[in-house]
Amino acid sequence: MERRSGLDTDRVETLADGVFAIAMTLLVFAISVPELSGSALDRLPMSLLNLWPKLLAYVLSFVVLGVFWIGHHNQFFYIRRASRTFLWINILFLMFVAFIPFSAQLLGRYPGQRVAVILYGLNMIVVGLSLYLVWWYATSSHRLVDPDLNRATIGIATRRILSGPVAYAFAIVVSLLSVPAALVIIALVPLLYILPARIDRVLSGVRRS
């Protein structure tokens, strides 16, 4: 293996993958096995069915973590170098990512409460904005990317990253009028990122050239 530079991107990616893997795997621990005994055992199927809001929160949070993991992953396709400032921006991003299990558990416990929706939305906004910061810092003046990375690609990625925080801000505004409507928006935002999009044509084009 080649000697790596002390400020390369390898260990940032390892740290990020670790944080994402742990946050994803620990989500299930928010769902407790019901404690029943004796004649109450008959109610076990019903107790399990009643876990559905927590199950939904599990799926939603797993998918959201997947969205941000793929976003981070795709950025590092273009990023060639690191610097102390860049490492710290990534740690800031991971600090907000590692907070998602709390926000998700809050939303799963109190789906009808406006404050839970707002906090969840704010968490997503700061994750999205710090992911944008990673991208902005790396690409402005082509600081940490190849000099020939074209502006159009940078722009497509930027718009894609920023559409998340905008959608979550919209969900927060909607929550002031209707909490259920805001929940629907929150459940739909990840679809923006799951469906194949323009960025994929750019990524695969680069790969094939």
Add this chain to the structure above:
Amino acid sequence: MERRSGLDTDRVETLADGVFAIAMTLLVFAISVPELSGSALDRLPMSLLNLWPKLLAYVLSFVVLGVFWIGHHNQFFYIRRASRTFLWINILFLMFVAFIPFSAQLLGRYPGQRVAVILYGLNMIVVGLSLYLVWWYATSSHRLVDPDLNRATIGIATRRILSGPVAYAFAIVVSLLSVPAALVIIALVPLLYILPARIDRVLSGVRRS
């Protein structure tokens, strides 16, 4: 180290290894150290012996996670590229894998309850089917594998992957008649995958050529 493509398979494998390592290591936390004091301390050996169903659930779950980890590992021997859709199929797989600690704890807590057996079986079926989806997506039209990977190898792997969900579906049907018989099947399924098989001759043949 070579520059990696943004949509290569490296980080998927790192994420998967992380999720598996964490799920495996956290299984032990379902077994609590008994809390005794004073004269009750004499009962410590008996309290520890009474942990045996949880110990069995620990061993079974560790082995099942091992089966799926090796299955995923072997698939990536053939897979050369990734795409957004492929990353999402993997995240779906990991979402079902990360749920295993819950199903295993449920089965360890209520081994005699039909609903626990069925949920455990369903969890295994969706893990198996999503692992099949990873393989199907990668190999159909040789989308993400080498063009010269022969159809026979793809077929052997496919049948091997699908035999798990079929066996667990059978266990669920059996549980409608007899829960203990279903438990025996559930305990035996991993053996299907542990014993050396035809796929290993294929894998080692490729390695030596």
Add this chain to the structure above:
Amino acid sequence: MERRSGLDTDRVETLADGVFAIAMTLLVFAISVPELSGSALDRLPMSLLNLWPKLLAYVLSFVVLGVFWIGHHNQFFYIRRASRTFLWINILFLMFVAFIPFSAQLLGRYPGQRVAVILYGLNMIVVGLSLYLVWWYATSSHRLVDPDLNRATIGIATRRILSGPVAYAFAIVVSLLSVPAALVIIALVPLLYILPARIDRVLSGVRRS
């Protein structure tokens, strides 16, 4: 991939990244979702606001773990080999690092208690000193680094590493007079390491040459 030597630095780095990723991600589990129901639900926003000291402890601990991760990361830019003794020094360092979630939780729970401030400071001192030991062992007589690594660079890194333990020792002394003043120092120490510094000019100079 090249065959790696049994005593190379790769797996130490993987182990360290794992320990840091887990310690960082588990910090959020010190913050529990408040349990309210019925009319008490109105107090949810207030209950969440009352979590602010735990939130501060989360941010501070995440940043401190980031400081030590970057410090360890940068050292391994220069380190070429490993030995049994070196592996054990690293395990000692990780043993103190993995203790940070406890000290941070203690400080978050009892910010006004002198003993919490002193224990937190002592934890940071032993982490810093063991990180220094990693560096000292690797660089003395150029044991595990390149023979041409110049003494000035070694000295700059040494002074940088040791300034942390000195600052925390100062915070402990101050805590004997005033706990709040000691808390301010503890909150400010990480800034010493976040701001770009002389060591970065050395690191980037090496990278470009």
Add this chain to the structure above:
Amino acid sequence: MERRSGLDTDRVETLADGVFAIAMTLLVFAISVPELSGSALDRLPMSLLNLWPKLLAYVLSFVVLGVFWIGHHNQFFYIRRASRTFLWINILFLMFVAFIPFSAQLLGRYPGQRVAVILYGLNMIVVGLSLYLVWWYATSSHRLVDPDLNRATIGIATRRILSGPVAYAFAIVVSLLSVPAALVIIALVPLLYILPARIDRVLSGVRRS
């Protein structure tokens, strides 16, 4: 990066490093921050001092995990290939390793109870024997190692690995006569492995040639 074989050793090492990192980092969660309030706050220093047996268990377990991690790490210096059986032997080893946090917590909670000492010793014996199995399987008939690996090196490593289980078996026998004497042996065994030894001369000799 070179294409890896589906049955290479890379991902086994990643999985093992993950399991060790998680087991190590989670040890600290066996030590709870004392819950005191009001005038009881004066007893905080004393409550913290009373945590010393748990602190000792933390240090001992971290060191023991370090011993086994280094042992596994060093074996993979010589191992070139993998096979399904080999992967399963490693998963068996990791299953026993992931159980150490339970045994360690049991011993930390009941240091005076014979059954705790015996269970801890048995856990260490099965970890050691499965590590020996990894080595035996890889080296017998030079199955997974280079053909020119000499028998003397294999023998030195074998004796080194087996000395652990022998020492723990001795501790179990001693515990039948005196639990405190057995505890002393258990605390001293890791030193066998920490001190530089004959195996290191072999490892460094190989590295330099």
